[in-house]
Amino acid sequence: MRDQSIIIKQVIGKTIKAIRIKKSLSQEDLAHECNVDRSYISMIEVGRNEPSVTKIFELCKGLKIKPSDFFKLVESEYEKIQEKSGEI
Known part of the structure; x- marks a missing residue:
């Protein structure tokens, strides 16, 4: 079994990437909207960085999605x- 926190980081990254696409x-477009470096977006998308709740709200603003909708996608x-x- 993979570590739960690793799975969550990967799901967050995968969800951000899917919405962005x-x-x-582009990663550059989203980075500009969120006032971060493109490499930061890349690191989140591949699951190597875990954004804070504050940063998730900024990313959602840049993606023009409500944070509640984002978290529903992540949860799903x-x-x-x-x-x-087989864990549920």
């Missing part, structure tokens, strides 16, 4: 992973 934004994806691993 769906909205036709996390539950799918748990079901596949």
Whole structure:
């Protein structure tokens, strides 16, 4: 079993990337919207960085999505992973 915090970081990154791509934004575009470096966005998307709650709210603003909707997507994806691993 993978460490729960690693899975959550990966799910957050995967969700941010999916929304960004769906909205036709580059990492550079999102980084500019959030006043961070492009490499920071990349590190989040690959699961190497875990954004703070404050930064998640800024990312959601840049992605033009409500934080509550973002967390619902993260929760849904996390539950799918748990079901596949037989933990739920």
